[in-house]
Every structure is written in C-alpha cells, then in structure tokens.
Amino acid sequence: MTKMHLTLTVNGEAVETLAEPRELLIHVLRERLGITGPHIGCETSHCGACTVDMDGKSVKACTIFAAQAQGAEITTIEGIGTPDSLHVLQEMFREHHGLQCGFCTPGMITRAWRLLKENPTPSEEEVRFGMAGNLCRCTGYQNIVKSVLAAANELNTVKEAAE
C-alpha cells in the first residue's frame, strides 16, 4: 500500500514519518517513532494500555488510523514527565504503589492526566468511573485510585498556594 507522509507533534516535538494511512497510531508510535511507553494490550480499544492524549482528549492509540492523526498534537507518557522531573501523577503512582507489573501504568497515567484536566477535583467515585476505560489485571485498582486522588490533592494545594 502506498505510504502517506505523516506530520505530527509528539510530546511537543514536530515529527515526520511515512506510514500507511490505515496503520494504527499505536504502531506508528511504537514501530516507526520508537516511542514504546504506550503499550499494546488488545489492539481492539478495550484495555487502555495504549492510551495517549490527542488534541486534548484521551484516545486509545489502537483505534486511531495514521490518516486520522495527520497534524495532531499527541502526548504520550514520555511527554508527561521524565525520571529527573516526574509529574505529580507519576510521583503519586510511585509513592502509593499504583502499579505492579506496570504494563497498564503508562496508559493509566496518561488517562489520569487528562481526567484531572477535565475535572481537577474528582471524587473517589468519579475517579473510578473516569478510569474505567483502562484495565489493570494486577492491582485491583485500589492504589491506582488512591494515586490519582493524591495527585489531584497535591496539584490543588500547589495551585492554591500560587493564588
């Protein structure tokens, strides 16, 4: 199949690559751009391991065609924070043990990152439902929910202090 010239902004950087129009965004990211933080759990939009942020929305990168991503602004876990400067969410997932095997973690954090932008002061129930598109087979979610709530709290304290 003929490849298309794809131009994207990924984690704040303009990138270009050739990809088939119906190639899945998750494959473009992982195989063409070497961005392996988002994982593949099902390739059918049910697990959330591939969650990335696209133009201000959480999307499952396995349900987006390369052609649909043309010109999009994408944030993956790699763009949320780095080991030297962790995002509060990343810190809280580490502190509150919001992970075990870690396979769901990049998708979870990327989703939570958007969730807290959509709703900076979520209740426990809102976090549980807001994260329900991301599966975790290890943790039983308890610590994931705790981590997100702790991050929300932390972010709000910082914001209040700034005001």
Next chain:
Amino acid sequence: MKTDVGITGAVHGHVAHDSAEKHVTGRADYTDDIPEPVGTLHGYLGLAPCAHGRLTGLDLSAVVAAPGVVGVLTAADIPGLNDISPTGCRDEPVFPEALVEFHGQPIFAVIAETRDAARRAAELARVEIEPLPAAIGIEAALAAGYPDVTAPLVLERGDVGPALAAATHRIRARMTVGGQDHMYLEGQIAFAIPGEDDEVTVHASTQHPTEVQQMVAQVLGVPANAVVVNVRRMGGGFGGKETQMNLFCVVAALAAKRWNQAVKIRPDRDQDMIATGKRHDVVVDYEVGFGADGVIHAVDATVTARCGFSADLSGPVTDRALFHADNAYFYQAVRLRSRPLKTNTVSNTAFRGFGGPQGMIAAERMIEEIACALGRDPLEIRRANFYREGRDLTPYHQRVEDNIVGRLVDELEASADYAARRAAVLEHNARGGIIAKGIALTPVKFGISFTATHYNQAGALVHVYKDGSIHLNHGGTEMGQGLNTKVAQVVADAFQVDIERVRITKTTTEKVPNTSATAASSGSDLNGMAALDACEQIKARLVAFAAESRGVAPEDVRFAPNEVRIGAEPVPFDRLVHEAYMARVHLSAAGFYKTPKIHWDRATGRGHPFYYFAYGAACSEVSVDTLTGEYRVDRVDILHDVGRSLNPALDLGQVEGGFVQGMGWLTTEELWWDEEGRLRTHAPSTYKIPLASDIPRIFNVRLADWSENREMTIKRSKAVGEPPFMLAISVLEALSMAVASVADYRECPRLDAPATPERVLMAIARLTGEA
C-alpha cells in the same frame, strides 16, 4: 547502645517497586520493547478450524505465495522432538502431525517480513480435516467415556461410608465452577535471536525460563547449553506464562535458526485467548454428613476438571484442588477424588491458586448447605468446624500446627462489625423490596510449597564489585509481584547497605541454572533464601578478612548501616570491599536453597506436602437487584496473614489485586464455548475482567501485623501471591445469601460460579418458583 541510622530499603519496610520510576515514565522495557535487529522477521500461528479430527490435508501454497512471507513451519520442520509437554507426558505436539484435538489448536506458523503480512497470510491456509466426534464440556466428555489426561488422586482418611450413614443430616449435591482467562495485560511474546553454531537466545515473557530452555533444546535437538533464555519482566503472568510460553518460544527459536534472522512472535489477543490454556473449570459432586450442631462428620467429594486435550499441569492442579477441598475445616472422615478429564478444548493450565480455589469453594458451599439446613449463621458453622488442637489432621495426613484462623476471623468479625451488619442486612431483607442484601465472612487457609517436591529449590548469584556496588541475580522472574524488590531488600539487609547499591538484573538461564517456575507463591521464599545464602558466603569471607587484617576476633566484626565495625573501628563498606579485593578475597557467590521438612507420597495420599499455611479472612457485603440480577459489592473488609511482611506495601497490593481478580473469576468473567468447540469469549470485548468502577465501594484491607511464620522462612515472612485470591469467595457467599433471602433462607440457592447477573436472576427465579 548507639542507634544506627538505618539503611534505605530495609526488610519489613514499605519500599516502592524497584522499577516504579521506569514504569511511571514508560521507560521499563518489556519483550516487545527490545530494539529489533535489522531484518527481524515476524511469526504468526495458523489455527485449526475444528475441535477434533484427522488432519488429512494442509495446503500452505497460498500462504507461502502471499506478499512478504518468508516461509512456513509445520510438524515436518521440527528437527528434534515434536513435543512440549511440561511434565514429560509426550501428549502435546508443537504442531500436530495427524490429529487435531481442539478448535484453535496451532497447526502451522507463518514467518514474514512484517507481523501484518504474517497475520494476513495465515488466513490463506487450506486445511482439510476429517471430523471426529468431539467432547467440549465435562458432561459430554463423561458421557463419551473420555479418559483422564493424567492419573487421578484419592485422598482418604477414616471410614467415609459408615460415617455418612451415621450422620444426623446428609446433603448431596453438585457445584459447577467456571474457568478463567489470565488476561495478563501483556500477552504472550517470544523473540529469538540466532547465535553461532547451534546457539540461540530467546527473550520471552515467561515465568519459567529453565523450562523454555529445555523445550527449545528438545525441539531443536540441541543440548540445553546452546539455549539462553532471558526475562527482564512480564506484564503480568498469574500462571498463564508458566508453561504456555513454551509454544511461542519454540516456534520463534525454530524460525530464527531456520532463516538465521531474529524472529518475534506476538499473537493478537484473540489468538492468545483461543490458543493458550486457562484456569480449569470444574464440577464438584459432594456429599456431606453433619450433626445437629453443624459439625461435619464426613465428606465424600469428587472434583472433575475440564483439562483440555493434554495433561499440561492438570495433574498437580487437580491435586491441589483436593488439598484445598477442606479449606480451614476438619473433616472427621473424608474421601476426595479428582478426575482430570480430557476434553476437546485448549489444555488448561496454571492460574493463581492452581486448583486450590476450585477445591476451597466447594468447602464453602458445603458450609452454606449446612447453615441453610440448620437455619444458622454460616459463620457459626465455619467456626464449629475450624481445625484446632485435637481436630487438626488434613485429608492428606499433614497436621495443621499453626491454628491462627480463629484469631483472624475473630478480629475481622470485630473490625468489620459483622454481627451488627448481618443483623441490619437481615432486617433490610425482612422489609422486602427490590434490593436484597447479603453479607458473608469466609476464611482462607492455603498450603505453601510446590507439591512436586523437587521444585522447591532455588539458586542466586551475588557479585560484590570492587567499588562496593552489588549485582544480584536469582532464578525467580518478575511479573509485577515485586519479587526483585523483596530479594534486593534481603540483600541490602544482609550487607547493611542502602538498597540503591544493589542492582537487580534480568533473569537468565546463563547465570542461575535449573530454576523452578516462579509460581506457587514461592518466589520470595525460595529466591530470598538462596540470595541470602550467597550473601552469607561473601560476608563470611569479608568477616574473616576484616578480623585478620585488624587483628580482632571474627565475632567483633559487625555489619552496621553502610559500614562495617571492625572492633571499634568503623570502616565504610566500599573501603572494606576494596581492601578485600586487594587482598585477593573472592567477592562472588552462588547461593542455594531447598525447602526443608516437606515430603509427599502421592500413591498413598500421605505426607507433609506444605512447609506451612498462609491464612486470611474476608467479609463482603453486596446488594442485589432481584428484578434484574445485577449487583454491587458495597463493602469488603480483609485481614490477611503474610507472616512478618518483607514489604507491607507490596503485600497489600498482592492482597487487593488477588482479591479483585478472584472477584472477577466468581462474578463477571465467563468463558463460553459453542457446540463446535469455538471459544466465543476470546477478547476483552466479550470477556469481562473487573474495572475500576467494579471494585468494592468500601475496601478495607489490613495485614495481620502480629503474625510471624513459625517456620524459618526468609525473615519469618509468608508467601502472598495466591492465598488472597480465595478471599473473594466471600463475595459469592454474600451474593448467595442475598439470593437465599427471597425464600427466607430456607433453601441453599446453590449459586454456581461465575455468578453473573443472569445466573443470579435464574437462582432467584428457581427459589421463588418462577423458573
């Protein structure tokens, strides 16, 4: 005494998972993230379209001609032995030669330049199969007189027949318990890189590198020393990667050698679910005799398991079902039988609990039967039957010596406010209405050790480099449980150095040979002890050197936090290590451990198969909509025993995760095969594991902080991987109580698992006579 500033990462501390920082930043590498060498090929499996039949034709010409295809592999291309049975039963071909035994059985592999090309090409095969009658489920296999896939087990103590006959009450019934897909988030994956001569290296997501090594060697027809298997981490395992990775690794290695290129195989989720084994579904036929006081006099039960087409681990799995069919209860006279039944389905395999849950759930069903028959609170019946002094012999003739289940249950009953809440539930239900409630408190007693005694051994390799940094390797594999973190804590503690000094490295057959699967919850028990043994050897050499160099007695050398006190002189750890190196002290050691005390004679059904037991108790409350069968888990309280926890944070995570996974098994996760033997729930679209929104609204989980292993385990801790899974039985029991309320608790609802809303609704209809 001078108080030391402690080390970081000490044992018994809440230490974060060693890879946590990599996980939260997306920098932890799984097998699929390993950079591929130029020219890497991709494999995909072709599956049989029939549950049972003679393979009369396999025309792969269209597959080979498809774009991007490099070649195909069938049974004819196997240079060594065409078998990957993990127990040496010789009943599990890599690819069958003549007989197809389940719908979805891999019959060939396509190797292509891209994964997409391989997947597309696999669809082009022309397969001719002459169908034979197939038995998909347990009933059908029994009716067709199918054999067992491996020898059944009988556990017997006392005279069951007369004891049943003499009992005041007798109930005989059947329980059906569904299987479970592992749904590890990272699917099966193998990546093979050819080496010189007959060598090959396989990177895989397996719980059992040594077995992969052995299987690859046997299928390629090369010695084990030509095969290296590496596992850095898995994205979940749960037993599903104990033997099931063998197939993928073997095929990848075959292809890598054949085309002399790196080959990766990653099935898609549907193929992963169709072609790999699951938790065994079982039918338990039980008869229980008991007194008016609810005390059990006799139990006669048979556990029949759908094993699939081959033995795999079904022998030990069904054995463990029998080992746990008593749960925490003393049966005065008992006979337990297993039927590891052959069926024309995928070969079922290990899954967290390894048959234990299927046995234990039957014990709890019998308690429920008794409570319903006598009109009593099931908790009273449970208590009346707990093992205690004088009533402490298991059906396998091992004595239960640490009877802490009573204390756990008492404490949980108080902290969960069980009595008052049960009264409130009864009152709520008495008022009538659409929503019925249920509450149940159930115990867990789980035996720790592999019942294959020779598996209870482990090795570790520890190097101290001359700059004082430590390299740690052991035979266990990391699948999220935090094994590497715990073993690193043990090493840091042994040398009294900060944990940051200890580097944990990938598991590889090159460093520690002949390892056991990381399974049976045994990971830290075995590998922690082996690592400790290695540390002690190096420490002994350091102590001897230090004592000699300073002219003090060896007793006066002490490892203090980040320094060694030699007499009165504090020497930084690094410096001592460097001095020792200069003095030619050997700073590397291989450690070894084997579990003491255990023995087991399967032929007589007697022995001491478990080193110790781990305990727990859970109290669950649910609300059921009696018009639709839908329900919510309102509250769960758990008190669990991990001995002296090596790492309470990781252990709590295991308890919570295990419980929720168990809840999935008993509630929403339903495997469903059609008459043709096709698995119809083969993706997360139709197979539903719990979501964040499904977990208990209130979820209180505690570890029994007073507990200490009475055996000499690593730092007196207890294994934690599997036992909490069975705490979820309390959810099924609570649902059952809610259902029973519609007929005033007079009749045991016999709610089978998984208790999907449909099943709950049908049980309600049965009790109200509307069925």
